[in-house]
Amino acid sequence: MSSLGLSGGVSESTAGDWLALLKPRVVVLVVFTGWAGLLAAPGHLHPVLAFTAVLCIAVGAGACGAINMWYDRDIDAVMRRTARRPIPSGRIGAGEALGFGIALAAASVLLMWLATNVVAALILAISIGFYVVIYTMWLKRRTPQNIVIGGAAGAFPPLIGWAAVTGGIDWLPVLMFAIVFMWTPPHFWALSLWTHGDYEKAGVPMLPVSAGARSTRWHIMVYTLLLVPVTVAPWALGMSSRIYGVPAALAGAWFIWDAWRVLRDQQDSAGVSLTKDAPAKKLFRYSLYHLAILFTAFIVDAFVG
Amino acid sequence: MVETFPTPLTPEEAAVLIRRRRGRNIAMLAALLCLSLLFYAIAMVKMSKTGVMP
Structure with a gap:
C-alpha cells in the first residue's frame, strides 16, 4: 500500500482517518435529534448522564458508519464520492475498521446501560443492528426501497434520548x-x-x-x-x-x-x-x-x- | 524464489510516519483520559443518587 506516497510500502493512518470512519457529518444530525428527544422528555436527567447518553448515541452512530464502510468497501472504491475513504484508499485495513466499529458499538450500548437505563440501551442496540444488518447488509444492494425502510435506522435517536430520561416510550x-x-x-x-x-x-x-x-x-x-x-x-x-x-x-x-x-x-x-x-x-x-x-x-x- | 524486501524509507517519509504515529498516540491518550474522567463523573453522580455520598 503506497497510498501515502511512502516508497517503503508502509501505510500509516492518521487520527483523522479513524475519525472519518465514524462519518462525523451523519453523527452531527443524529446527535441533534437525540438531544431533542432528551430535552423534550418530561423529567430530569443529571447533566453528566445526559451528556453520556448523547455521547453514546454519537458513538453508536459512528460505529454504524465504521461497520458500513467495512461492508461497503468494494462499492466505495468505485464511487467517486467515496473512493478517498480510509479503507478503499488503503490507509486503514478492512479488519481494523470492523474491529473498531464492533468495539465502539458494544461500548456505546454498555455505557448507555450503565449511565441511564436498559430501555435506552436496548433501543440503541436495536438501532445499530437495524442499520448494519437490515439496511447495509440486506436492503441497500437489493431494493430501490432501501432508503424507505433503511430510514428507520436514522430515526431512532429521539426515541433513545426520550427513553434515557423516562425509561420508557x-x-x-x-x-x-x-x-x-x-x-x-x-x-x-x-x-x-x-x-x-x-x-x-x-x-x-x-x-x-x-x-x-x-x-x-x-x-x-x-x-x-x-x-x-x-x-x-x-x-x-x-x-x-x-x-x-x-x-x-x-x-x-x-x-x-x-x-x-x-x-x-x-x-x-x-x-x-x-x-x-x-x-x-x-x-x-x-x-x-x-x-x-x-x-x-x-x-x-x-x-x- | 526471490525474497523481496520493502524499500527503505527516505528521511522525509520516516518523518511523516513518525508524525502520524505520534498524532494517533496523542489522540488515543486524549480519548482515554476523557473516558476516565467520564467514568469518574458517572460514578460520582450514581453514588450521590443512591445515597452512598452525602
Missing part, C-alpha cells in the same frame, strides 16, 4: 421517529438525482437507477405530501403547542414548494434535469434546515410551551 417520541423516517426518502432521493451515476457504477439500485429520474421526482413529491401531515401531527394531536406547530406548518409548506419545483424542473423525455438538478440540490439543502427547524421547535416548545 410515549407517543411524542414515536412521532419524532416517524418524522425522521418520512423525511429520509425525499432527502436522499433528492441527492441521488444528481449522484445516480456513482450508484449505477457501483450496482446500488437507488431509485433513479432502477426507476428513472421522472419516477424519482414523483416519489419525492408523494413522500413530501405524506411527510408534512406527520410533522404537524404533534400539534394537531395536542402533544405540543403552536410554538412547535406554526414553524412546522410553515417549514412543511416550504418543503412542498421545493418538492414541486423538483417535479416541475426542466427535463428531457426521461426526466433528466436540464438545469444540472438545481431544484433537487436546493431541496436537499433545505431538507437539512427543515429537520433542524422541526427539532429546534420541539426543544423550544418543551421549555416554553
Whole structure:
C-alpha cells in the first residue's frame, strides 16, 4: 500500500482517518435529534448522564458508519464520492475498521446501560443492528426501497434520548421517529438525482437507477405530501403547542414548494434535469434546515410551551 | 524464489510516519483520559443518587 506516497510500502493512518470512519457529518444530525428527544422528555436527567447518553448515541452512530464502510468497501472504491475513504484508499485495513466499529458499538450500548437505563440501551442496540444488518447488509444492494425502510435506522435517536430520561416510550417520541423516517426518502432521493451515476457504477439500485429520474421526482413529491401531515401531527394531536406547530406548518409548506419545483424542473423525455438538478440540490439543502427547524421547535416548545 | 524486501524509507517519509504515529498516540491518550474522567463523573453522580455520598 503506497497510498501515502511512502516508497517503503508502509501505510500509516492518521487520527483523522479513524475519525472519518465514524462519518462525523451523519453523527452531527443524529446527535441533534437525540438531544431533542432528551430535552423534550418530561423529567430530569443529571447533566453528566445526559451528556453520556448523547455521547453514546454519537458513538453508536459512528460505529454504524465504521461497520458500513467495512461492508461497503468494494462499492466505495468505485464511487467517486467515496473512493478517498480510509479503507478503499488503503490507509486503514478492512479488519481494523470492523474491529473498531464492533468495539465502539458494544461500548456505546454498555455505557448507555450503565449511565441511564436498559430501555435506552436496548433501543440503541436495536438501532445499530437495524442499520448494519437490515439496511447495509440486506436492503441497500437489493431494493430501490432501501432508503424507505433503511430510514428507520436514522430515526431512532429521539426515541433513545426520550427513553434515557423516562425509561420508557410515549407517543411524542414515536412521532419524532416517524418524522425522521418520512423525511429520509425525499432527502436522499433528492441527492441521488444528481449522484445516480456513482450508484449505477457501483450496482446500488437507488431509485433513479432502477426507476428513472421522472419516477424519482414523483416519489419525492408523494413522500413530501405524506411527510408534512406527520410533522404537524404533534400539534394537531395536542402533544405540543403552536410554538412547535406554526414553524412546522410553515417549514412543511416550504418543503412542498421545493418538492414541486423538483417535479416541475426542466427535463428531457426521461426526466433528466436540464438545469444540472438545481431544484433537487436546493431541496436537499433545505431538507437539512427543515429537520433542524422541526427539532429546534420541539426543544423550544418543551421549555416554553 | 526471490525474497523481496520493502524499500527503505527516505528521511522525509520516516518523518511523516513518525508524525502520524505520534498524532494517533496523542489522540488515543486524549480519548482515554476523557473516558476516565467520564467514568469518574458517572460514578460520582450514581453514588450521590443512591445515597452512598452525602
